Amino acid sequence: MSEQRLWHEVDDYFTDRLLPDAPDDALAAALRDSDAAGLPKIAVSPLQGKLLQLLAQLQGARNILEIGTLGGYSTIWLGRALPADGRLVSLEYDPRHAEVAVRNIARAGLDKQVEVRVGPALESLPRLADENPPPFDVVFIDADKVNNPHYMEWALRLTSTGSLIVLDNVVRGGRVADPDNTDPDVLGTRAALDLIGGHPRLSGTALQTVGAKSYDGFALARVLA
């Protein structure tokens, strides 16, 4: 059996036992409609979505910022961690992705709490900051990796002590540690990791993962005082 197949089978095993009700109708429909609309199959896996949800719940999150909505799959997992009066802002560059996401989020019953803002995140973020929002308790960064250091800087501006920043896809099959790889996305992720490691207001770590999404990983950073 190939390694990839084995990782997939173990993910299926965990999903069957730990998430017997997932994907529920709204999550399954979000993936189905995203596929039907031709969106790339790059959403988090169900187990990863549940991890994001648990992290947001552990944070007691009332305000969540997501950078990179796609069809709203991770948005739904995160949005379900919010209290009824909580708020999630998700930033998406592609209007077609955003349109699918808005429908998926409404079907999940989260349209009151979740707002999808369309445009390049580096334009949406200053506008968001101008609105003086309450600090975000969780920021999930999952868009164009080349801008990861800029997203980390904005995340720092829009959070406060105790907030959690999650950066996705930091391993990408091991490319992050390959000194010959100078892909701009890899450089962006390395710069974001350097920022986390060297920043006096951040305490971070990174975890390698295998599974349905192949070999990748997350970085996690807690905002200090």
Ligand SMILES: C[S@@+](CC[C@H](N)C(=O)[O-])C[C@H]1O[C@@H](n2cnc3c(N)ncnc32)[C@H](O)[C@@H]1O
């Ligand atoms: C990996 S997908 C997000 C997956 C989603 N978080 C999930 O797990 O369901 C990345 C998304 O970021 C969007 N994106 C890429 N560049 C962006 C930018 N500059 N600003 C905002 N969104 C961007 C892409 O269009 C894509 O929909």
